[in-house]
Amino acid sequence: MKVDVKKLLIGGSILSLSAMVLGACGSSSDDTDTSTAGDTETSTKVEGDIKLWVDTEHIDALQGQVDKFEEEYPDVTVTVAVGSSADAKADVSKDPEQAADVFMMPHDQVGQMAEAGLIYPIGEKQAETIKDTxxxxxxxxxxxxxxxxGYPYGVESQVLYYNTSTLSEDDVKTWEGLTSAGxxxxxxxxxxxxxxxxxxxxSNGNVLYGDDGEDINGTNFNNEAGIEVMQWIADQKDNAGVLQASESALSDLQSGKSDAFLSGPWSKNDVEKALGDNMGVAAYPTIDFGSGAQQMKAFLGVKLYAVNQQTQAxxxxxxxxxxxxxxxxxxIEFTENGVVPSNKDAQSSDAVTSDAVAKAVMEMSDTDHSVVMPKLPEMVSFWPPMDAxxxxxxxxxxxxxxxxxKLDKFVSDISKVSE
Structure with a gap:
């Protein structure tokens, strides 16, 4: 079945189609199930040849699951190919009909791809499963x-890595303690x-694109709290406990030039090599911007699978x-690739709860420690002026x-798309 996006957009029928076709997706491979859309009974046989795009490092871990899926759905053939999740929007939009039917992507592209008609909205049955699990x-x-x-499969946040031979658990609870002791x-x-x-x-109480990250005019950085943050950033230049480091951050940690750095689970193996048994991991510290301690926050990223709206199956x-x-x-993804699960039961497994990095990421994923990176298309306009x-x-x-x-101009600039 080939989906014509222009036709589906008329009269909101795309949502009807989604509700219709998704009814059977969470069920077993019984191919005689039917679902109702309006007054029309429609076959929901699960069949077809589909293409899956995943990042290179995931292929080995996922191939066994793909094989099991094909056993459960014998009328479906899956071709696994290498794709770049970071470039999902660009790669799919080049030629949606030739792109993969299912692909990995980061959640911050959801708004852009949904607005462009590139990905399916999920029907009620699967949506409830996603919410519940x-x-x-x-x-x-x-x-x-x-x-x-989208179908989330992992959460990702930066954490604080530190050298336990020079910093204690109490030291790293506050930015002031961290930068005084190391x-x-x-x-x-x-x-x-x-x-x-x-x-x-x-972290200091402001919002980016509103409370839900979807309000184009909802950023309020240009207030007293924002000015406090600017002054705090300026003060770090003279903080003896802060070393400017980008590419050298890991080597500085290994050499002892620094005692801590902020990075994500992707750095776990490198930090273990650098610090060995002295590797410590913690959630972010608190910071006093001038009006009392506030929890330092990070951007939370979510890894997901999306379905191409042009799929024929x-x-x-x-x-x-x-x-x-x-x-x-x-x-399996956690064991093989260190991806911290988004599934609540998977997060409770012994393998995950006994892993220090995973525990820190899960702590960072709560609303006190992180903010979900906004999905608004205008988010592309946030990065350059924020760097500056x-x-x-x-x-x-x-x-x-x-x-x-400067804050007034920043708030104005990020309300427009500048691709």
Missing amino acids: NVEAAVDAVTWQDKIY VIGTNFAEDGANYIFGPLFM PLAAMALAEYLSNQETQE LINDTYKGQIKADDFQD
């Missing part, structure tokens, strides 16, 4: 304008500071996406008298 932050991340558009190597002055320190503004594609995001597959704001403030190129004007 995954942590709240993951559900929020795959939701766009009150509809779920040195953190981190990036305020180069590209990429936006991802690490952009959430400081939310929507039932098979949606069944596969659900299968590859179930508890069993998430546990942090870099120039840290370097002393933006003076205190100019903080308000």
Whole structure:
């Protein structure tokens, strides 16, 4: 069945189709199930040849699950190919009809791809399963304008890695304690500071694109709390416990030049090599911006599978996406690739709860420690000016008298798409 996006968009029929085709996706492979859309009874046989795009490092872990899926759905053939989840929007939009039926992607592209008609909204049955089985932050991340558009399979946040021979658990509970007892190597002055320190503004009570991350005019960084954050960033230049480091952060940690750095689960193996038994992991510390201690927050990312809206086998594609995001597959992904599960039961498994990095990421995934990265298409306009704001403030190129004007301009600039 080939889906014509233009026809489906007329009269909201795309939602009717989704409700119709998704009814059977969470069921077994019984191919005689039927579902009703309006007054029409429609066959929901799960069949077809579908293509799956996954990042290279996931192929070995997922192949066994794909084989099991094909056993459960004998009328479906899955071809696994390498794709780049980070480039999902660009790769799918080049030629949606030739793109994979199911593909990995990061949640912050959901809004752009939904608006472009590239991914399916998920029907009620599977949506309820996603809500019931995954942590709240993951559900929020795959939701766009009150509809779920993806199947989450992992959560990702930065954590604090530190050397336990120089820093204690109490030291790393506060930024002040951390930078008094040791040195953190981190990036305020180069590209990429936006991802690490952009959430400081939310740490101090502000919001980015509103409370739900979907309000184009909902950013309020240009207030007193935002000015406090700017001053705090400027003060870090003279903080002896802060070492400017980007590419050198890991080597500085290994050499003893620094005692801590902020990174994600992707750095776990490298930090273990650098610190050995002295590797410590913790959630972010608190920070006092001038009005009392606030929990330092990070951006939370969610990994998900999405279904191409141009797929010719929507039932098979949606069944596969659900299968590859179930508890069993998430546990395999954690064991093989270190992906921290979004599934609540998988998070409770012994393997996950006994892993220090996973525990820290799960703590960071609550609303007190992180903010789900907004999915608004205008988010592409956030990154360059945020880098400039942090870099120039840290370097002393933006003076205190100019903080308000710079924040006013920033809030205005990020309300427009500038691709």
